[in-house]
Amino acid sequence: MAIVKPHSFFSDFDIALFLNGKHTRLYEKLGAFEIELDGEIGTYFSVWAPNAESVFVVGNFNFWDSSAHGLYPRWDSSGIWEGFIPNVKTGETYKYWIKSKTGEILEKLDPMGLFCETPPKTASIVWNTFKEWNDQTWMHERKEKNSLNAPMSIYEVHLGSWQKTLENEYLSYADLSDKLVQYVKDMGFTHVEFMPIMEHPYAPSWGYQITGYFAPSSRFGDPQGFMALVERFHQEGIGVILDWVPSHFPGDDHGLRNFDGGCLYEHPDPKRGFHPDWQSYIFDYGKNEVRSFLLSNAAFWLDRYHIDGLRVDAVASMLYLDYSRNEGEWEANVYGGNHNLEAISFLQELNIHMYGEFPDIQMIAEESTSFPGVTKPVFQGGLGFGQKWMMGWMNDTLNFFHKDPIHRKYHLNDLTFSLIYAFTENFCLPLSHDEVVYGKNSLLNKMPGDEWQKFANLRVLLSEQFTHPGSKLLFMGGEFGQNEEWNHNQSLDWHELENPYHKGIQSTVKALNQLYREEAALYSKQFSHEGFEWIESNDQGNSVITFIRKGENAKQQVIVILNLTPAPRENYRIGVPLPGIWKVLFNSDKSEFGGSDYPISGAVMTEEINWQGKAFSISLNLPPMSAVILKA
Numbered sequence: 156m157a158i159v160k161p162h163s164f165f166s167d168f169d170i171a172l173f174l175n176g177k178h179t180r181l182y183e184k185l186g187a188f189e190i191e192l193d194g195e196i197g198t199y200f201s202v203w204a205p206n207a208e209s210v211f212v213v214g215n216f217n218f219w220d221s222s223a224h225g226l227y228p229r230w231d232s233s234g235i236w237e238g239f240i241p242n243v244k245t246g247e248t249y250k251y252w253i254k255s256k257t258g259e260i261l262e263k264l265d266p267m268g269l270f271c272e273t274p275p276k277t278a279s280i281v282w283n284t285f286k287e288w289n290d291q292t293w294m295h296e297r298k299e300k301n302s303l304n305a306p307m308s309i310y311e312v313h314l315g316s317w318q319k320t321l322e323n324e325y326l327s328y329a330d331l332s333d334k335l336v337q338y339v340k341d342m343g344f345t346h347v348e349f350m351p352i353m354e355h356p357y358a359p360s361w362g363y364q365i366t367g368y369f370a371p372s373s374r375f376g377d378p379q380g381f382m383a384l385v386e387r388f389h390q391e392g393i394g395v396i397l398d399w400v401p402s403h404f405p406g407d408d409h410g411l412r413n414f415d416g417g418c419l420y421e422h423p424d425p426k427r428g429f430h431p432d433w434q435s436y437i438f439d440y441g442k443n444e445v446r447s448f449l450l451s452n453a454a455f456w457l458d459r460y461h462i463d464g465l466r467v468d469a470v471a472s473m474l475y476l477d478y479s480r481n482e483g484e485w486e487a488n489v490y491g492g493n494h495n496l497e498a499i500s501f502l503q504e505l506n507i508h509m510y511g512e513f514p515d516i517q518m519i520a521e522e523s524t525s526f527p528g529v530t531k532p533v534f535q536g537g538l539g540f541g542q543k544w545m546m547g548w549m550n551d552t553l554n555f556f557h558k559d560p561i562h563r564k565y566h567l568n569d570l571t572f573s574l575i576y577a578f579t580e581n582f583c584l585p586l587s588h589d590e591v592v593y594g595k596n597s598l599l600n601k602m603p604g605d606e607w608q609k610f611a612n613l614r615v616l617l618s619e620q621f622t623h624p625g626s627k628l629l630f631m632g633g634e635f636g637q638n639e640e641w642n643h644n645q646s647l648d649w650h651e652l653e654n655p656y657h658k659g660i661q662s663t664v665k666a667l668n669q670l671y672r673e674e675a676a677l678y679s680k681q682f683s684h685e686g687f688e689w690i691e692s693n694d695q696g697n698s699v700i701t702f703i704r705k706g707e708n709a710k711q712q713v714i715v716i717l718n719l720t721p722a723p724r725e726n727y728r729i730g731v732p733l734p735g736i737w738k739v740l741f742n743s744d745k746s747e748f749g750g751s752d753y754p755i756s757g758a759v760m761t762e763e764i765n766w767q768g769k770a771f772s773i774s775l776n777l778p779p780m781s782a783v784i785l786k787a
Contacts, residue, residue: 205234255416343668506539659749730769
């Protein structure tokens with residue numbers, strides 16, 4: 156065996172934290188690090204493999220010889236193997252060759268590896284996360300930008316298909332630093348959210364089946380390239396959120412499954428360790444070392460990549476033991492219930508640690524059930540997230556807008572029901588990628604009617620989203636009303652912007668983003684019942700709903716009127732909270748948005764006519780299928 160020098164990055168305190176599930180900086184200890192030892196340049200390797208009889212590092216540097224460079228097992232009970240190999244430097248490919256205690260031979264990537272070969276290749280690459288950052292202004296100000304009392308309008312992006320080259324190749328991180336950043340800025344979004352950029356072997360998984368949890372995908376460039384992309388967003392005042400997947404991982408032979416010949420990362424009981432829908436493996440949340448791994452992974456992106464928030468994927472699948480399982484396929488917890496107590500404990504600890512160490516970020520749960528207290532603090536018995544996706548709003552709203560307008564008067568409750576529970580959590584309103592795939596149709600083609608009506612409906616839907624309490628999320632392509640469903644294999648259909656109707660949707664979203672950022676009533680109390688008041692929620696005769704959004708004072712109030720049919724409403728009267736002139740801030744029927752420019756006054760004077768419980772009221776024309784926003 157070639158010379159491997161004993162060496163360790165671990166203190167006794169590190170080991171204690173690791174074994175107790177409290178280590179949040181394992182990326183500083185486990186993995187591969189180019190260092191100088193005794194005057195020699197080389198790489199220190201360390202890997203957790205307690206079920207291994209021996210662990211060797213193999214790569215191009217030793218011609219993949221599985222007997223050349225064996226690591227040393229630590230003397231303690233950690234199960235960590237480590238050692239220093241001279242002359243192995245940054246850029247070298249490597250894997251761990253593991254012989255288990257039962258004699259099984261495995262070749263694995265580094266679970267803590269910072270960079271990977273581009274799929275279908277599967278080796279890890281010795282790398283580093285060094286960068287001289289130039290985003291200090293953003294990092295200093297992001298507490299305010301990420302506040303629950305600040306506007307948060309999120310553009311959800313799949314990096315591989317937002318735009319491609321003429322040869323249908325991926326854009327690089329550098330290309331995206333120019334094109335995507337400028338586009339998001341021009342559109343007025345406050346944040347961008349990337350579907351998982353961690354390394355994944357199967358592109359059609361969209362990144363949700365991860366093997367390299369600490370490695371940004373090499374499909375688009377190296378880790379410093381991704382850092383530069385984040386930095387560029389920050390320099391333009393735009394926050395970056397990452398989708399993060401602690402719920403499951405794939406069974407690829409080079410990945411985490413059966414890592415050292417045993418169930419190391421996955422729960423050993425198939426009823427708790429295997430996901431039947433996704434054919435993937437579920438982390439063992441009760442194992443302390445796995446908790447340290449996941450906590451460290453979340454902290455890694457927030458620390459080394461200056462990420463501003465994590466959107467935690469598939470939280471519901473973590474919370475419930477019977478999630479997507481039939482009777483007999485799951486076992487109750489110690490109290491006889493269906494909650495996964497270990498996963499709940501992990502999520503609480505995750506949020507305690509992440510907010511404790513990075514207080515200016517946002518932790519967002521993609522959670523689709525009525526599990527209580529997702530965004531309540533842990534000390535109050537909640538999970539401790541900052542926000543939760545409002546799946547109920549999304550389903551009800553899309554169901555409503557799918558209906559023919561002639562029937563909508565019977566279904567106004569679909570559009571108004573969300574306000575009954577809108578303030579039970581801090582909700583984010585998502586129109587995400589999940590709604591425009593697998594035969595569900597694009598947002599545009601969920602809308603009924605002829606071409607004009609489809610686009611008018613979509614403008615009203617987007618207006619309702621931007622004026623409903625809560626933060627906003629819109630998946631790429633929706634901002635210009637793409638006709639076709641999202642296809643991860645190709646670019647968005649940017650050529651459609653040559654059509655005035657599609658250009659009009661894009662202009663609508665740009666205007667709504669500007670309005671959302673500028674009008675404090677639309678964001679300052681977006682998670683509080685104090686920020687919302689109905690004027691009329693059940694005008695079935697006209698299919699019109701009207702409400703007030705409130706800010707810190709009466710002068711900030713805005714009124715939102717949604718005419719939900721193609722019939723214009725002449726001299727429509729509404730009660731208003733203040734006397735004086737009410738000016739039109741936004742009208743989705745304007746020609747610049749693709750509307751009909753139905754004649755409507757730009758300002759209306761109140762009358763002393765008591766209406767809808769208000770001492771003053773106004774009368775105005777409502778354009779067909781439109782959203783009108785007023786301010787005194």
